[in-house]
Amino acid sequence: MSRRPTLALVIAIAGIVIPLSTTDSRTFAPSDSKACLRCHGMPNFGFREKAGAWPRDLSVHADSMASGAHRAIACQSCHADVRTWPHPPSTQRRAVSCADDCHATDSTGSPYTHRAVVTAFASSAHRGGLDGTNRDAPTCLGCHQNDAHSIRPARARVPIAERMAMCETCHDDAARMHRNGVTTEAVASYRRSFHYKAIRFGETNTAVCQDCHTTHGVLPADSTRSSVARGNVATTCGRSDCHPGARMNFAMSGANHLDLRIGRSPILWFEETFFLVLTGGTMAMLLVGIALDIQRRFGWRALLRRWYAATSRWLATGTRATVRAARALLID
Numbered sequence: 001m002s003r004r005p006t007l008a009l010v011i012a013i014a015g016i017v018i019p020l021s022t023t024d025s026r027t028f029a030p031s032d033s034k035a036c037l038r039c040h041g042m043p044n045f046g047f048r049e050k051a052g053a054w055p056r057d058l059s060v061h062a063d064s065m066a067s068g069a070h071r072a073i074a075c076q077s078c079h080a081d082v083r084t085w086p087h088p089p090s091t092q093r094r095a096v097s098c099a100d101d102c103h104a105t106d107s108t109g110s111p112y113t114h115r116a117v118v119t120a121f122a123s124s125a126h127r128g129g130l131d132g133t134n135r136d137a138p139t140c141l142g143c144h145q146n147d148a149h150s151i152r153p154a155r156a157r158v159p160i161a162e163r164m165a166m167c168e169t170c171h172d173d174a175a176r177m178h179r180n181g182v183t184t185e186a187v188a189s190y191r192r193s194f195h196y197k198a199i200r201f202g203e204t205n206t207a208v209c210q211d212c213h214t215t216h217g218v219l220p221a222d223s224t225r226s227s228v229a230r231g232n233v234a235t236t237c238g239r240s241d242c243h244p245g246a247r248m249n250f251a252m253s254g255a256n257h258l259d260l261r262i263g264r265s266p267i268l269w270f271e272e273t274f275f276l277v278l279t280g281g282t283m284a285m286l287l288v289g290i291a292l293d294i295q296r297r298f299g300w301r302a303l304l305r306r307w308y309a310a311t312s313r314w315l316a317t318g319t320r321a322t323v324r325a326a327r328a329l330l331i332d
């Protein structure tokens with residue numbers, strides 16, 4: 001089946017359908033985004049392929065693009081294979097890649113790509129999301145607004161709760177974690193930590209997932225390159241804006257995911273139970289001590305009798321006062 005459009009349906013806001021003829025073929029200038037937006041900038045710009053029942057939305061929202069991180073980048077810097085109208089068939093167009101297809105230049109005029117981010121991501125625990133081999137793992141667009149055209153500039157710092165939610169949604173999904181052999185307790189155990197509680201009380205300068213695990217280069221704790229590996233965790237916690245001078249023992253004290261460590265180590269379980277019993281026992285002994293002391297000084301029965309007498313006196317006075325007030329109001 002030919003992908004060449006014979007009739008493109010352009011559905012404008014008012015629902016007007018304009019047929020586009022393929023006869024006025026042309027080649028676009030490399031940085032002429034305006035020419036692209038003449039069609040794609042129309043709201044609800046849709047195209048129905050021969051095989052599909054409904055038109056696909058191919059509109060690019062010029063407004064959200066204008067406030068996004070990619071506002072200065074021409075359409076063809078990313079969509080490098082779309083140089084002409086009619087567009088080349090989809091088999092001759094590669095999907096935009098965040099690493100390779102960038103023909104943009106940075107503010108100094110040097111070629112610009114996200115290769116560093118992509119390299120970190122491609123060797124991370126989440127790499128299956130990049131090449132599509134693991135549909136449970138995150139993708140670039142999955143975290144970045146789900147729309148390449150309205151990605152926010154990195155300078156607009158993502159609010160702390162939103163950054164945390166990026167990791168939480170998946171790692172709190174027990175079925176998804178189970179399928180991938182990852183602990184299902186990461187989020188629950190983090191929620192018991194001081195860091196999380198500080199966020200609940202409105203603190204914004206505390207650690208969320210990415211601060212310890214990094215954003216794009218997340219690795220399991222047993223990988224020596226991981227930011228949370230035994231050998232690196234002191235450096236991770238000891239950042240100058242967090243806990244300068246932190247040592248390994250401080251970092252591995254389990255203040256992040258104590259439950260994860262307790263789950264792994266029977267000694268820690270016994271230690272926790274021992275301290276629970278010790279604290280509970282001490283409190284119980286203290287209460288018994290106070291009770292015995294009261295008995296020795298006043299005697300329980302004498303004390304109860306005095307309390308009974310005081311309460312009945314108080315009740316009797318209260319009732320008399322109420323009766324007097326009612327009588328004053330209703331009879332006198």
Ligand code: HEC
Nearest residue numbers: 005008028035036038039040047058075076079082085087
């Ligand atoms: C005359 C109107 C028109 C102009 C101008 C135009 N396009 Fe398109 N574009 C379409 C139509 C119709 C389709 C759907 C048919 C197709 O895929 O060829 C489309 C499809 C696309 C797609 C593929 C979407 C997909 O997922 O299948 C991309 C990407 C695209 N255009 C980018 C561009 C770029 C970049 C420019 C400017 C260099 C541009 N277009 C200029 C009408 C236009």
Ligand code: HEC
Nearest residue numbers: 033036037040057058060070073074075078079095096148
């Ligand atoms: C920073 C890179 C970048 C820029 C700049 C960019 N796009 Fe895209 N565009 C993408 C990505 C990524 C996708 C997702 C589909 C894919 O991977 O090809 C996409 C998808 C599209 C689609 C298909 C929409 C859909 O829902 O399938 C169209 C049409 C399109 N872009 C047109 C444009 C036009 C017109 C411009 C210029 C105004 C533009 N793009 C600028 C990266 C970009």
Ligand code: HEC
Nearest residue numbers: 098114117118121138139140143154158163166210215216
């Ligand atoms: C798990 C969610 C997530 C995934 C997946 C993700 N990002 Fe990010 N990205 C973020 C967050 C959050 C920030 C904001 C800064 C931070 O927290 O480190 C960010 C910042 C960025 C930045 C600007 C800061 C910098 O480090 O240069 C770029 C560029 C970027 N991401 C590109 C990508 C690319 C390309 C991919 C895919 C290879 C990707 N991201 C995948 C969450 C993600």
Ligand code: HEC
Nearest residue numbers: 125128136137138166167170180182209213215218219220
């Ligand atoms: C789209 C869902 C998703 C998001 C979002 C996500 N993860 Fe993951 N994560 C996974 C999956 C699935 C795996 C297992 C990958 C595999 O083994 O192929 C994983 C693996 C991990 C691992 C390694 C665990 C192990 O035992 O090997 C860590 C650590 C991790 N993620 C932390 C994070 C952090 C921190 C964030 C936020 C920046 C995050 N994840 C965001 C789905 C996600």
Ligand code: HEC
Nearest residue numbers: 167171186187190207208209212220221222228256260261
């Ligand atoms: C203060 C630092 C810190 C924060 C915040 C933090 N973690 Fe961790 N995380 C660690 C450390 C250190 C380890 C490894 C040591 C351990 O298991 O006790 C770890 C272990 C993990 C593991 C298991 C990795 C493995 O290889 O078994 C996952 C999954 C994980 N974290 C996800 C998350 C998610 C999701 C969040 C946010 C909701 C988060 N972490 C917040 C420091 C942190």
